[in-house]
Amino acid sequence: xxxxxxxxxxxxxxxxxxxxxxxxxxxxxxxxxxxxxxxxxxxxxxxxxxxxxxxxxxxxxxxxxxxxxxxxxxxxxxxxxxxxxxxxxxxxxxxxxxxxxxxxxxxxxxxxxxxxxxxxxxxxxxxxxxxxxxxxxxxxxxxxxxxxxxxxxxxxxxxxxxxxxxxxxxxxxxxxxxxxxxxxxxxxxxxxxxxxxxxxxxxxxxxxxxxxxxxxxxxxxxxxxxxxxxxxxxxxxxxxxxxxxxxxxxxxxxxxxxxxxxxxxxxxxxxxxxxxxxxxxxxxxxxxxxxxxxxxxxxxxxxxxxxxxxxxxxxxxxxxxxxxxxxxxxxxxxxxxxxx
Amino acid sequence: xxxxxxxxxxxxxxxxxxxxxxxxxxxxxxxxxxxxxxxxxxxxxxxxxxxxxxxxxxxxxxxxxxxxxxxxxxxxxxxxxxxxxxxxxxxxxxxxxxxxxxxxxxxxxxxxxxxxxxxxxxxxxxxxxxxxxxxxxxxxxxxxxxxxxxxxxxxxxxxxxxxxxxxxxxxxxxxxxxxxxxxxxxxxxxxxxxxxxxxxxxxxxxxxxxxxxxxxxxxxxxxxxxxxxxxxxxxxxxxxxxxxxxxxxxxxxxxxxxxxxxxxxxxxxxxxxxxxxxxxxxxxxxxxxxxxxxxxxxx
Amino acid sequence: xxxxxxxxxxxxxxxxxxxxxxxxxxxxxxxxxxxxxxxxxxxxxxxxxxxxxxxxxxxxxxxxxxxxxxxxxxxxxxxxxxxxxxxxxxxxxxxxxxxxxxxxxxxxxxxxxxxxxxxxxxxxxxxxxxxxxxxxxxxxxxxxxxxxxxxxxxxxxxxxxxxxxxxxxxxxxxxxxxxxxxxxxxxxxxxxxxxxxxxxxxxxxxxxxxxxxxxxxxxxxxxxxxxxxxxxxxxxxxxxxxxxxxxxxxxxxxxxxxxxxx
Numbered sequence: 001x002x003x004x005x006x007x008x009x010x011x012x013x014x015x016x017x018x019x020x021x022x023x024x025x026x027x028x029x030x031x032x033x034x035x036x037x038x039x040x041x042x043x044x045x046x047x048x049x050x051x052x053x054x055x056x057x058x059x060x061x062x063x064x065x066x067x068x069x070x071x072x073x074x075x076x077x078x079x080x081x082x083x084x085x086x087x088x089x090x091x092x093x094x095x096x097x098x099x100x101x102x103x104x105x106x107x108x109x110x111x112x113x114x115x116x117x118x119x120x121x122x123x124x125x126x127x128x129x130x131x132x133x134x135x136x137x138x139x140x141x142x143x144x145x146x147x148x149x150x151x152x153x154x155x156x157x158x159x160x161x162x163x164x165x166x167x168x169x170x171x172x173x174x175x176x177x178x179x180x181x182x183x184x185x186x187x188x189x190x191x192x193x194x195x196x197x198x199x200x201x202x203x204x205x206x207x208x209x210x211x212x213x214x215x216x217x218x219x220x221x222x223x224x225x226x227x228x229x230x231x232x233x234x235x236x237x238x239x240x241x242x243x244x245x246x247x248x249x250x251x252x253x254x255x256x257x258x259x260x261x262x263x264x265x266x267x268x269x270x271x272x273x274x275x276x277x278x279x280x281x282x283x284x285x286x287x288x289x290x291x292x293x294x295x296x297x298x299x300x301x302x303x304x305x306x307x308x309x310x311x312x313x314x315x316x317x318x319x320x321x322x323x324x325x326x327x328x329x330x331x332x333x334x335x336x337x338x339x340x
Numbered sequence: 341x342x343x344x345x346x347x348x349x350x351x352x353x354x355x356x357x358x359x360x361x362x363x364x365x366x367x368x369x370x371x372x373x374x375x376x377x378x379x380x381x382x383x384x385x386x387x388x389x390x391x392x393x394x395x396x397x398x399x400x401x402x403x404x405x406x407x408x409x410x411x412x413x414x415x416x417x418x419x420x421x422x423x424x425x426x427x428x429x430x431x432x433x434x435x436x437x438x439x440x441x442x443x444x445x446x447x448x449x450x451x452x453x454x455x456x457x458x459x460x461x462x463x464x465x466x467x468x469x470x471x472x473x474x475x476x477x478x479x480x481x482x483x484x485x486x487x488x489x490x491x492x493x494x495x496x497x498x499x500x501x502x503x504x505x506x507x508x509x510x511x512x513x514x515x516x517x518x519x520x521x522x523x524x525x526x527x528x529x530x531x532x533x534x535x536x537x538x539x540x541x542x543x544x545x546x547x548x549x550x551x552x553x554x555x556x557x558x559x560x561x562x563x564x565x566x567x568x569x570x571x572x573x574x575x576x577x578x579x580x581x582x583x584x585x586x587x588x589x590x591x592x593x594x595x596x597x598x599x600x601x602x603x604x605x606x607x608x609x610x611x612x613x614x615x616x617x618x619x620x621x622x623x624x625x626x627x628x629x630x631x632x633x634x635x636x637x638x639x
Numbered sequence: 640x641x642x643x644x645x646x647x648x649x650x651x652x653x654x655x656x657x658x659x660x661x662x663x664x665x666x667x668x669x670x671x672x673x674x675x676x677x678x679x680x681x682x683x684x685x686x687x688x689x690x691x692x693x694x695x696x697x698x699x700x701x702x703x704x705x706x707x708x709x710x711x712x713x714x715x716x717x718x719x720x721x722x723x724x725x726x727x728x729x730x731x732x733x734x735x736x737x738x739x740x741x742x743x744x745x746x747x748x749x750x751x752x753x754x755x756x757x758x759x760x761x762x763x764x765x766x767x768x769x770x771x772x773x774x775x776x777x778x779x780x781x782x783x784x785x786x787x788x789x790x791x792x793x794x795x796x797x798x799x800x801x802x803x804x805x806x807x808x809x810x811x812x813x814x815x816x817x818x819x820x821x822x823x824x825x826x827x828x829x830x831x832x833x834x835x836x837x838x839x840x841x842x843x844x845x846x847x848x849x850x851x852x853x854x855x856x857x858x859x860x861x862x863x864x865x866x867x868x869x870x871x872x873x874x875x876x877x878x879x880x881x882x883x884x885x886x887x888x889x890x891x892x893x894x895x896x897x898x899x900x901x
Contacts, residue, residue: 067598068607071551072554072555072611073545073549074541074545074552075594075598075611076545077544078347078351078598081344082344082595082598085343085344085599096450097450097547097549100450100454100545101545101546101547104454104545105546107454124452125452125453125454125455125456126454171443172443172449172550172551174449174450174549178448200439493752495754495756496750496753496754496755497750497751497752497753498750498752499755500735500739500743500750500755501750503732503734503735504732507733507734507735508729510729511730511732512743513714513717514713514714514717515743515744515746515802516714516746516748518712518715519714574735574736575780
C-alpha cells in the first residue's frame, strides 16, 4: 500500500513538473520585415493569427520578437544577429532584404528560417531549388510570385484598344525590377508593348507618371514599394490621360486605380503560418518545398466604378462578372459567394 | 551578450574601414566628400558580381573593388580641381552618377551571396579551429594591417604633403607641391577604402543591394568624430586608432539600442536621429571642456 | 638671377580697370639684397605675387636665372623661391608638429614614399633650431598651433633656410610681430641671408630698415618704380632725405612717416 502511495506521489510530482516545464518555455519566433507597409503588416498578422488559431497562444505557448529594419539594409543584418543572440527557435522573415540577411546569419545553424512575400526565392539565391528542398538546408517559405501575363491579359480584356501599357517602377527594387522584366517578356505574345519609365525615389514618381500621358493606352504598377508610396500622383496622371490603370495589389483599389488585382496578403501570412506549423510539428525545412501562393489561392480582382466614371470608362460585363468585388461610392463591396 | 558584442565588433571593424576612408577625406584633406554613399555600393557591387557572376576568387574581387572605388574618388577630385566645382557639389554629383553605374555593374538591384564563395566563408573554413571567432580574428587582422599601412604612409614625404594640403594649402603649394594632384590622390585613396569596406560588408551580410550605401557618410563621420573626441592626440597613429575605436563604439551602441531600446519605444528608424545626436554631443563636449578649462582652441 | 621685363598687371574692377603694376623693369643679380618701400596700393605685394607665380602678369616677362617662368605655375617655381609673409600663422601647418613642418620644407623636389622624419633628420632639425635660442629644439613634437606668433615666424624663417632656394621673398614679415620678436626675426633673416648670399627681395614699411638692410632700394608708387638707390648712394642716404624725396614726388604717406619716428 505504501509503495503504491509513494509511486502515485512520485507520478503526480513528475506530471506536475512536466506540466510546469512544458508551460515554462514558450517558443520564441523572431519576425522581421524590411519596412512597415500595409501588405507586409498583413502578412505578419496573418501568420500570427494562423498560429494562434492552431493553439499557440501568444505570450503562453509562443513569444514573438518583432522588428522592422525601417528600410535600412545594414540594420537588417543586425536584427538577424540580435535574434540569434536571443536564441530564437524560428525566424519569419518578410520581404527580400530581411530574408537574405536572416538566411546569411543563420546559415549552417539548425534554426529554421521561413520567408514570406518573396517574389523569386530561387533567383534571389534564398533556396537552391524551390521544388526539391533537400538542399535548401534550413530555409523554406512562401512566394507571392504572380504571373504578370495574367495582369496584362486583364488589361487587354478591359478594352481591345489597349496596346501600349505604361509602367512606372523603381529599378532599385529587386522584385519590381524582376516583374518589369517579366512583363516585357510576356507582352509581345499578347500583342502588347510595355512603355517603362523609372523613378528611383518616390519624389520622382510624379514626373515619371506624367511623362506617360499621351504615350500609352493604360497604366500599370506592380508591387513596388517606391511607386506605391506615391500612388496618388500616378492615379492623377492616369486620370489626366483618361486611360485605365491596373494596380497589382487588390487592397489598393481604394486609392483610385480603375482595377486592382493581387493576392490577399493576410491570406499570404496565413499560408506562411501553415508552413511554420509544419516546422513546429517536427518537419525540417529541407523537407518542405517552397509554397507558391498562386497554387494555393488565386489573386483577387476588384474593379473601381468610381474611378471608371471619372474617366468615362465602361467595363465589359465579362470583367465585372469575374471580379471578386467592387469599389463604389467610396466603399469596398465584396461579392457574396454564390451558392453552388 | 558575448555573441552580441562579437557581432558588434565585427561590424565595427568592417565599417571601420569606410570610417578610415571618411577620415582621410574629411579630417586630413578637409574635403567633405559625399561620394562615399555611392562608392560604398560600388565596392559591394563589384565584390559580389565578380564572385557570383564571374566566379572570381573573393580576394581578387575585393582588390578590384578597391581599385574601382578609387576611380570614383578620382572622378570627384577631377570635378573639383579641374572643373572648379565645389567639394560638396562634386561629391553629390559623383554619388548620383554612381547610382546608375552601380545598377549597371550589378545588372539588378540586389545580388545574393548566400551560396557564393565569400571571403567570410573562406575564412571560416581556413580558420575552423577558431570556431565562431574566426571571422572576428580575421577582420581584426585585416583592419590592423590597413591601419598600420596608413600610419606608415602618412609618415612618408607624400603622406606628409597630403596632410599639409588639408592643413595649409597655400604653404604647401609654396613648397612645391601640386595640391590638385594631392587632392585627387587623397580622394582616390579615401574612396578606395570605402569601396573595400562595401565589398567586405556585402560578403559579411550575404548580399549586395543598390540602396545599402545610404548614410555611409553619416556613420563614417559619427565614427571619426566620436573617436576624435575620445582620443585627442594629433599624432597619426592615434588618430587612425581613434577612428576605429569610434566605429566600434558606434556599432556597440547600435546593438544595444536595437536589443534593449524597445523599452523606450525605440525603433530602427530612430537610429539616424540617434547617430546625429551622438555626433553633436561628441562635437560639443570637447569644446565645452576647453572653454571651462580656458584652453586655447586648436584650429 | 631675377629679371622682370615690362611687367604689367591689370585687374578688372567693375567697369574699370585697376592698374596694379604699370610696367616694371627690374634686374637682380645673384646675391643682391633689394628692399622695396612704397605707400599702400603701390603694387609691392602684387610684384611679389608675380615673381612667386601666384599671378600671371597681364603682359611682360619674368625670368629666373635666364629661364622664362612667366607662366610657370606657382608650385613648380616654388622649388627655387622661398617666401615669408606678414601673417606669422600662414607659413606653417598648424596641426602638424615642428619636426613635420621642417621635414615638409626641406624637400622641394618630387616627393617619394620614403620616410620623411628619420632619426638623423630629427637631429639635424634640432641643430638648426638651437641657435634661435627659443627652446624649439626641445619641442619637436609639439604641433605648430601651440607656438606663439613670433615662434611660428621664426619656424617659417628656419623652414626657408632648409629649403635652400635661389630667391627669397620677404613680404613685411616682421610687421605683425611685437618689437622684441620683430627684432629677433629681422636679425635671423639678416644672418641667414648674409651666410648664404641669397638673392633677396624684401618689402617693408620701415624706412630705417629699408636703408639699413641690403645693397639696393627701390621705391614704388601707383604700380611704378619711382626711385632707385644702390651701393654707396644708398648707404649714405638718411631717412629725412628719403622722406623729402617722397614728398618731392607728392606721395608723402603718414604711415611711412610714422615708421621712421625715433
